[in-house]
Amino acid sequence: MGTQNAKKLPSETALEIYELISMKKKSGYFWFNGKPRDW
Numbered sequence: 001m002g003t004q005n006a007k008k009l010p011s012e013t014a015l016e017i018y019e020l021i022s023m024k025k026k027s028g029y030f031w032f033n034g035k036p037r038d039w
Contacts, residue, residue: 020031029036 016031016034019034025031026036030039031037
């Protein structure tokens with residue numbers, strides 16, 4: 001986010017945030033692209 005060369009569009013980031021808060025997910029994890037990520 002921030003320049004024309006950004007890896008993600010703001011809308012993609014917003015969708016990820018929306019999915020994290022509105023869908024049932026396991027807590028206690030870091031999430032990246034809809035999947036749990038290692039600590």
